[in-house]
Amino acid sequence: MYNIAVIPGDGTGPEQIREGLKVLEAVAEKVGFTFQTTVFPYGGTYYLQYNEVLPENAIEELKQFDAIYLGAIGHPDVKPGILEKGILLRLRFELDQYINLRPVKLYPGVDTPLKDKTPDDINFVVIRENTEGLYAGTGGFLKKGTPDEVAVQTSINTRKGVERCLRYAYEYCRHRNYKKKLTLCGKTNVLTYAFDLWERAFHEIGAEYPDIERDYAHVDAICMWMVKNPEWFDVIVTDNMFGDIITDLGAMIQGGMGIAAGGNINPEGVSMFEPIGGSAPKYTGQNVINPLAAICAGAMMLEHLGEHEAASRIENAVKEVCSKHLKSLAAGRMGYSTSEVGDLVVQYL
């Protein structure tokens, strides 16, 4: 019996999560486990109503759960930054979810903008450090609003933070047991302090993993290779900012935000799983948004909880639905409604 905290969020988030929970309930029954959900209404609507982003006890409360299932946060009437920092980043930091796991996998039947690339070519995982780097929020202004204004934003890279991320990546690569290749994505030619630390730690720790091939690419070059030769990659590990950028590129080559899912993982604590697209407010309530990303995030959550059989059943069902049914992954162009896509996935479980 698992206790899951559910944050449906804003816009189309609740519609996506509704289908995700439908699939989770169906697979739980088939495989033989149970779960209980508690819904937390956080997001833009909550903020506009109560004038606070999260209530004081929210973090402590969320720590009691086995996992968090998040829809999407973002509201057109809330200034950019408030909800991102106040909810998403705060949860990542305070729950110490130091890994952001983003599989980039093209399923059969899904269109990729990359000409001549097939599901065999696009199958890798990005492991993004999730609590440090430029996201740490250190820096400030000097003489703000004057012609002499200075803005400083510092990338924080601690040996401990980098090391735990790299160790996770090596272990992940070993257990994934695919190409056994770990690529460090950095910028050692310019960011000669931050990525010097990353590179040294990468090789020092790598010596403990002789079964894993070590590879390195600069972040600009990796954007090129991800498009030209995605088949080169198995697992990519990188810092917070570069990981943010390259995973949007990754989402596009795997078919778009309609299918891209991610996990914010604290291997020793509470992890949070989410479709990586936004709240897509213009489609709210129309039953046209693609729920597959949320469904795939649900599968990642089950995998994390140790329900491997259930997770792979969902993944296989999603593959069937993509290859046999959907015309497109784009909202409104799937050939099915949001709830019909959820029903189809259930049907193939």
Ligand code: IPM
């Ligand atoms: C992501 C998002 C977030 C990030 C935003 C919404 C703060 O882009 O999960 O990749 O930058 O990490």
Ligand code: MN
């Ligand atoms: Mn992002």
